[in-house]
Amino acid sequence: MLVLLAGVGAGALNAVGGGGTFVALPALVAAGLPPVTANAAATVALVPGSLSSAWVYRPDVRPVGSTSTRALTAASMGGGAVGAVLLLALPAASFEVAVPWLLAFATVVLAFGRSALRAVSGALGRPLGLSPRAVLVWQFFLSVYGGYFGGAVGILMLAVWSIGVGVDPAAGNPTRVTQVAAVYVAATVLFLFASDVAQAPLLPAVMLVGAVIGGVAGAQVARRLPARVLRGVVLGTAVTMTVVYFLLG
Structure with a gap:
């Protein structure tokens, strides 16, 4: 029952703003899976939920500047595959040591990423004007991180798109959901x-x-609830799981 509920929560979080890893990974570790296997299993389990959310959002998906959705998806899938290879090839002990710090990094991105994004965008006054090739390079490397761990990778994508080519974060959310799904x-x-x-x-x-249920429901709810409420839920979950992992470590 715990794993099922964690799946619902993770699928919903991914649909509303990212952060499903914060719920899925600890739940599977608590159920007895080794951390590397749990991380891989969480990714596998969250794929259908991510695809369900992407299906709901599909009418709202837009290209990122001059970069086509097809090219962006190819970069996401390539990077996700490389990240998965790194997870499986590197020693399991290195991942176990890195998990609390990866969670902490992702939590900081969730907490301050949007504020930092606004500050940088305000200071620049305009987008950097990244070329489609540069956007794809950034997308690939972010997707490598997504395939290896994935926490807050969608927020990082939105930051690059916004600063690089001026994509509005709210309007870019459907594209974020589809690209995270491609990584998974x-x-x-x-x-x-x-x-x-x-x-x-x-x-x-x-x-x-559970993730399929949460993914569909979360996408529907995300289109109705205030963004501040959604961010609060995601951030609260992230902070709690990060603290728990540091205390257990």
Whole structure:
């Protein structure tokens, strides 16, 4: 039941503003999976929820400046695959040590990313005018991080798009959802064949069901609730999980 509820919460958080990793990863570790396997399983479980949210948002998806959605998706999937390879290839102990710090980094991005974005945008007075090639390079490297861990990767994408080409963060949210889904899909293909996820399918399957429910419901709710409320929910979850991981470590 805990894993199912965590899946619902993670799917909803990803739909409203990112942060599903903060719920999914701790729940699977608490259920007995090793951290690396839990991270891979969380990614696999959250794919259908992300795709469900992307389906709801599909009428609102827009290109990022002059960069087509197709090219952006290719960069996202390529980076997600590379990140997944790094997770599986690097020693498990390094990931376990890094998890609290990755959570802390993602929490800081969630807490201050938008304020920093406004400050930088105000100081510049205009977008940097990144070329489509530069946007794709940034997208690839952010997606590598997304495939390896993924916390707050959607917020980082919005920051680059806004500062780089002037994408409004609210208008860019549907594109964020679809690109995070692309990262997860690419990583999932590798995790299913090259990790231990398939050897313990029950927990990811239960979380998957919850994530689909949460993803669809979250996307519908996100289109109605005030942005401040949504950000508060995501940030509260992030801070709580980060503190818990540091205390356990």
